[in-house]
Amino acid sequence: MAVDLSGSIDCDVHPAAPDMKQLLPYLDEFWRDMMVSRGTDGLDLRSYPPNSPLSVRPDWRIEGGKAGSSIERLRTDVLDRFHVDHAILNCLYGAPALYNADLGAVLSRAANDWLAKEWLDRDPRLRASIILPTHNPLFAAEEIERRASDRRFVQALMFVQEQMPLGRRHYWPIYEAAEKHGLPIGIHAGSLYRNPTTSLGWPSYVVEEYVGQATAFQHQLLNLLVEGVFTKFPDLKIVLIESGFTWLPHFMWRATKTWIALRTEIPWVDRSPSEIIRENVRLTIQPTDAPPEPGQLARICDQLGSDDMLLFSTDYPHWHFEGDEVLSEGIPERLHQKIIRDNAVATYPRLKELVV
Numbered sequence: 001m002a003v004d005l006s007g008s009i010d011c012d013v014h015p016a017a018p019d020m021k022q023l024l025p026y027l028d029e030f031w032r033d034m035m036v037s038r039g040t041d042g043l044d045l046r047s048y049p050p051n052s053p054l055s056v057r058p059d060w061r062i063e064g065g066k067a068g069s070s071i072e073r074l075r076t077d078v079l080d081r082f083h084v085d086h087a088i089l090n091c092l093y094g095a096p097a098l099y100n101a102d103l104g105a106v107l108s109r110a111a112n113d114w115l116a117k118e119w120l121d122r123d124p125r126l127r128a129s130i131i132l133p134t135h136n137p138l139f140a141a142e143e144i145e146r147r148a149s150d151r152r153f154v155q156a157l158m159f160v161q162e163q164m165p166l167g168r169r170h171y172w173p174i175y176e177a178a179e180k181h182g183l184p185i186g187i188h189a190g191s192l193y194r195n196p197t198t199s200l201g202w203p204s205y206v207v208e209e210y211v212g213q214a215t216a217f218q219h220q221l222l223n224l225l226v227e228g229v230f231t232k233f234p235d236l237k238i239v240l241i242e243s244g245f246t247w248l249p250h251f252m253w254r255a256t257k258t259w260i261a262l263r264t265e266i267p268w269v270d271r272s273p274s275e276i277i278r279e280n281v282r283l284t285i286q287p288t289d290a291p292p293e294p295g296q297l298a299r300i301c302d303q304l305g306s307d308d309m310l311l312f313s314t315d316y317p318h319w320h321f322e323g324d325e326v327l328s329e330g331i332p333e334r335l336h337q338k339i340i341r342d343n344a345v346a347t348y349p350r351l352k353e354l355v356v
């Protein structure tokens, strides 16, 4: 039986990435002229294969248009259907993958302005993540500063496969700006394709790449820990989005066991990885890579060792569940209200402003 989702906060919803024609009005005269005169005004930096079954649930497809391109459909498919109080828009726009850092920054800025005008202004239930031109972390930090005053932006967004491990000091200006403004860093599945998308090299098929995302999240989580990001930025929250979560218990066991043996090489990590993860890391619930028996999923939830970590998400319009069964059978009842709403309010300081 589907769980009552009234008052829920959906932490992973994807509006379709804008094409260049949609962004032209948000560019200044110089860049608009550059795009048109170069013939790149038809550029469409979308992020996933549009006809792949995983990309779009059949009943969420839009005839003749991109899935996730209609705010009316978002209302009927998600906001009204699941009785969502608020939904966080994670626009998976490809601008950060561009090699020209100036152009990446300009298009990220335009896409954030487009999100504010075309989505946030049109429905008070919507919130959004700031698209970051991560190719240049100083530009990304500037974009956080520029957008931070708009409290409807509740998070800053990165891909799990950026150009280098995310714990490196290269990225710390981003974390500094995010922590300063009370913005969690959302790390979403996806790649800038600077490196092979599996640890073994380039895969041949989407299925390999998608399944392999879980290992990319593990690599990044460990790198964030050992490089000392959570020591330097203790108030920073990291939200792993579309990562799956059932891999986390065994990852924490392995990371903690090995840290006990090797912690002398990273003395700045002064608590166990499990403890740091439970305090600073959150995960969205879709996809739920659930074992077949509900009781087994319940045990995995217990093995997380914290009831505060999981956040409700539909991952609209991706196809991870059927009908209204967004909360898998087996997720313990004591967690329902926390997952549906309370954990998100505790994770996103700007969502707390909504609670009266």
Ligand code: ZN
Residues within 6 Å of the ligand: 012, 013, 014, 090, 188, 241, 242, 315
């Ligand atoms: Zn997603």
